[in-house]
Amino acid sequence: ADVRLGASPPTPPHAPRVVALGSYAHDPAAIYARLLFHGPDFQVIRRMVGVSDDAAEAELNGIREQGWRPNGWITDMAAGDGGLQLAVLWSRAALGGASLPTGIEAMRPYGVPSAGPVRGVLTGRKRDGKRTLSDVMLIDSAGRVYAELLGVELHKLAAGEYPGKSG
Numbered sequence: 038a039d040v041r042l043g044a045s046p047p048t049p050p051h052a053p054r055v056v057a058l059g060s061y062a063h064d065p066a067a068i069y070a071r072l073l074f075h076g077p078d079f080q081v082i083r084r085m086v087g088v089s090d091d092a093a094e095a096e097l098n099g100i101r102e103q104g105w106r107p108n109g110w111i112t113d114m115a116a117g118d119g120g121l122q123l124a125v126l127w128s129r130a131a132l133g134g135a136s137l138p139t140g141i142e143a144m145r146p147y148g149v150p151s152a153g154p155v156r157g158v159l160t161g162r163k164r165d166g167k168r169t170l171s172d173v174m175l176i177d178s179a180g181r182v183y184a185e186l187l188g189v190e191l192h193k194l195a196a197g198e199y200p201g202k203s204g
Contacts, residue, residue, distance in 0.1 A: 058087025142188025153178025
């Protein structure tokens with residue numbers, strides 16, 4: 038990893054406008070029972086807002102809502118993992134099968150989020166049948182972008198390769 042620290046966080050981008058998304062077939066209970074392998078401490082998706090060919094959105098728990106002690110954290114790793122989970126679900130829809138993250142170009146924190154649910158907004162950049170590339174913005178309950186995961190890369194798995202769940 039290449040870490041660049043500054044005296045203060047960079048200026049965050051503006052939160053994206055709401056885009057038209059199709060409905061999502063699975064509620065959080067079904068997502069964690071059938072599609073993802075995360076245990077209770079990392080089950081941070083509260084609600085899938087929707088999915089389209091080029092985007093996805095979910096309401097996520099942050100560290101406070103997930104019951105993690107916020108003392109000393111400068112990022113919200115609960116919601117950050119939720120952003121990766123959102124990318125896995127979008128990639129599944131885009132590729133027609135299970136996938137796992139294989140890389141992240143950059144993670145940009147812009148400050149500590151306010152308490153409350155987090156809006157995770159994914160913008161798809163590329164999909165080619167075996168791989169997806171996307172960006173995820175994490176937006177706090179005050180409407181402020183407080184972190185971005187850029188260049189989230191996922192690769193489709195062969196049937197039966199997904200850890201803990203069936204394809």
